[in-house]
Amino acid sequence: LLVARAGLGTINHTFLSWYYMKSMGLEPxxxxxxxxxxxxxxxxxxxxxxxxxxxxxxxxxPKVEGLILPSEYRNLLAxxxxx
Amino acid sequence: LLVARAGLGTINHTFLSWYYMKSMGLEPxxxxxxxxxxxxxxxxxxxxxxxxxxxxxxxxxPKVEGLILPSEYRNLLAxxxxx
Numbered sequence: 001l002l003v004a005r006a007g008l009g010t011i012n013h014t015f016l017s018w019y020y021m022k023s024m025g026l027e028p029x030x031x032x033x034x035x036x037x038x039x040x041x042x043x044x045x046x047x048x049x050x051x052x053x054x055x056x057x058x059x060x061x062p063k064v065e066g067l068i069l070p071s072e073y074r075n076l077l078a079x080x081x082x083x
Numbered sequence: 084l085l086v087a088r089a090g091l092g093t094i095n096h097t098f099l100s101w102y103y104m105k106s107m108g109l110e111p112x113x114x115x116x117x118x119x120x121x122x123x124x125x126x127x128x129x130x131x132x133x134x135x136x137x138x139x140x141x142x143x144x145p146k147v148e149g150l151i152l153p154s155e156y157r158n159l160l161a162x163x164x165x166x
Contacts, residue, residue, distance in 0.1 A: 013096065013099075016096075016099035016100065016102075016103055017099065019099075019103060019106070020099055020102060020103075023102070023106065
């Protein structure tokens with residue numbers, strides 16, 4: 001599971017990490033865009049572009065206060081990793 | 084020629100970019116660590132670690148005021164790229 005930042009600059013890092021995982025024989029089961037706020041254009045378009053580059057549809061996880069993710073997103077994450 | 088930031092966080096980005104260049108059939112002729120200030124431990128140890136990972140000895144270019152690099156560093160860059 002590749003967890004990436006949601007904001008500006010993440011396309012390059014996410015793609016290169018995904019590429020290296022695959023090169024090393026690891027098959028990524030999903031990509032999480034973490035800390036999503038949707039404030040700027042890059043945040044809103046990053047998932048689409050990363051999806052096109054990798055063939056994986058990134059799961060956007062919003063920025064939350066504290067350490068506990070709302071159950072809605074915990075469920076989506078569990079689904080993504082197959083639990 | 085791969086130009087990277089000198090500071091904290093650059094090892095991962097530089098290595099992955101170097102790896103991808105090679106994967107795409109581009110042979111990097113050198114690595115430049117740009118904006119070197121040498122202030123923290125990571126800046127001082129990054130070139131060594133990146134050198135070990137890539138087999139290329141990074142050229143450290145200091146942070147300068149303005150757009151013109153001192154001739155000493157222009158010469159080192161020219162040497163690096165074979166001019």
